[in-house]
Each structure stands twice: as C-alpha cells, then as structure tokens.
Amino acid sequence: MFNELYWLLFAIINFSLILVMYRIFGRTGLFVWIGMSTVVANIQVTKMVELFGMTATLGNIIYGTAFLATDILNEKYGKNDAKRAVWMGFFTLISMTIMMQLALQFIPAESDVVQDALNTIFSQIPKVAIGSLLAYLVSQYVDVLIYSAIKARLPQDKFLWVRNNGSTMVSQLLDTLVFTAIAFYGTPWDIWFEIFLTTYVIKFIVAAADTPFLYVAKRFKHGK
Template sequence: MSNEWLWIIFAIINFSLLLGVYRLFGKTGLFVWIGMATVIANVQVVKTIELFGITATLGNILYGTAFLATDILNEKYGKKDAKKAVWLGFSTLLVMTFVMQGALLFTPAEGDIAQSSIETIFGIGPQIALGSLTAYIVSQYFDVWIYTKIRKVFHSNRTLWLRNNASTMISQLLDSAIFCAIAFYGTYPLDIWLEIFLTTYIIKFIVAALDTPFMYWAKSMSRKEEAFND
C-alpha cells in the first residue's frame, strides 16, 4: 500500500478514535485527547515520510486532531473550556519536554539498548523545543479566538464547515510560520527554509480539510455525555 493511501486511512482512524473517546467520555475525553495527542505528535514528528511528492513529518495528523478537539469544545461548550484545553495541552508538552531532557542526563548501563533511541526521539535542541512550545500555545490560542469571532458572523449549522476550516487553516499557517521561524530560520538558506515551511503547511492544510465531516459528526452527538462531567 502506498504512503498516500496509508496516510488517508491513518487520518480517518485518528479522527474516528477522537470521536470515539468523545462519545465514551464526553468533554473529559476531549481534554485527555488533547494532552495525549500533543505528546504523541511530538514523538511521531521525528519520522519523515515521502507523501504526495514531498517530504513530510508523520505527526501532522495527530497534531491536527488536537485542533479539531479544541474546535469541538469551542462549538459545544464555549471559549472558556477551549482555552482550558489549550493550556492543558501546553502543560503536557512542557512537562514531557522537561522530564525527557532530564532522563537523558542519566548515564546508561553498559548493556543498555534504549539510550540512543531515546536521544533520537527526545534529544531535541533548545531552539526546536522553544519553537514547538511557542508555536503550540500561540496558534492554539489564536484558533480559539478566531473560531469565536467567525462564529459570531457565521453561526448556523450550515456554516460549521466554514468556521472549522477557516480557524484551523489560518491557525495552522501561524503554527508553521512560528515553528519554522524559531526552529530553522538562519539554520538553512532562505530557499530551503521556505520549502520546509510550505511543505509543512500544505500537509497541515490537507489534514484540516479532512476533519470537516468529523466536526459535523461531533456536533450531532447527543449531549448526554455531560453526565460524565457535571
């Protein structure tokens, strides 16, 4: 099976799992998902693949589900809960970065087989770590803000696709710009830097478009899940 078909199937599975967690655990499930997705996406991002003729990182799908979860919270529960989820995801990412950097300081045993793999996954430079953390908190907060603004103008169920796609696509553009600016600007020639930025955003744009039917599915779910939270 080609990477392209596998990637599409992988996206459908990831978005379906998010809605499954939401169905089972309601709003609490969305909070948990955002924290989990943020951490796992930053592990997956280490792996690069060839996709639609460009080189892409693998974590973009799961990272995109965090934006969908935030939009679901904003749509069904309001801006306050969406902002709380953003800070939860940021705190989870911050703690993971700090704890795993500390873990790398330990001298491995003579027969250890994990150190090199852990260094590959978590041995990120401070510039990349700063870029990742900054991009996440700014873009996610912006997503909450712009979604709320768009909903005031386009508030009907028929325009749900518009506020979902517009907020996520613009926020992901901001996310890519901030991350690439902090993590890579000055490291590569400008033409290479632009290529990294554009290819990163193209994949995120596609992921944002793919989540549209899942947003409608989440909106149609019964609010009976409130029993888990209130």
C-alpha cells in the first residue's frame, strides 16, 4: 500500500512543479520542462515497481507531464508552439543518449565508484531509445493534432477537459503501442500484452489526473 500512496503523492508533486515552473517562467518554463522531463522519464523507466497489483516501470508520471506541458502550450499559445516543444523534447532525448554513451567509454580512475552504476542505468537506454524516441514523436504529434482539432470544433471557453483527456488518452495509447512493440519485440505474446496493458493503465490514470492542473494553468496570466 505504501507504493500506491507514495505514487499518488509523487504525481501531485510532479504536476505541482510544472505549474510552479510555468507560473515563474511562463512559456519558456514549459519548453525547459519538456526537455527535462523526457530525459528524466527515460532514466526512471529503468526502475520496476509494484503498483495496484501490477508490475510497472517508473517514468510514466514525469513522461505524462510532458503531454500536460504541450497541452498548456496548445491551449494558450497555439499549435505551432506545441510542435516546437515536441521537437525540443525529441532532440533533448537524442542528445542525452549520445552524450551518456560517449561518457561511458572513458576508462574510470581506480578511485571511481560510480562507473558500474552509470553503466547499469545508461547502458539500458539505447535498448529502449529507438522505441522511446519514435513513440514520443508520434504520440506527441498526435496529441497536438487531436487537441487542436477538438479545440477548433468545440467552444474554446468550454470542454477543456474533453480536449485534454481526449487528446492525451488517445496519444498515450499510441505511445504505449509503439514503444512496447519496438522495445519488447520478440517477447512472448502473453507477456508483451501484460506489459502493454499495465503500462497503458498507469498512463491512463496519469492522463486523467493532470486535468485539474491544466485548469489551474489556464488561469495564469501570461502574455501571448
């Protein structure tokens, strides 16, 4: 039960921090957050935990905040800024992957105590990097397009929760499908489906939980 309660607290802290970032730094803060969250999510995803009777990876919450950030950008500044943020996150993740793989090639000093730990974490990232990068790019673009389409067809002063949940839940489903199909290619079907299902359930919960935070962000007065 500790993990579940701590996970809920963890989610509240993550979503609150993005609001603080946006409140202080405005649109620039959201761009920075997206770059940071894509990197942190791919580090956290290497840790497995038990949640709600399921084995799941960490990283789903911080990854979900990237979708919240693009939705805020889309809502308040338009589709083009949201697309720019997607590409920023994409290239940030590529840069981190390349730099850490190069860093691991240095021969550590005899007094070094972190090489093994770094190798354990970052040697796994290339295995999931392709799946993660493609899933991120495809799902974020779909999120931006769906959000913009709903926004254009429904009154902009209403149905914010429809835009947010409709775009994020569909894009997260696509994200999970692309990522698990690539990262867990060759895994037996029953195991693959369990990974796919549990991952999406967690992302679905995260997507629903970020809605109140989008309403708060919409009230912040930052210039166009």
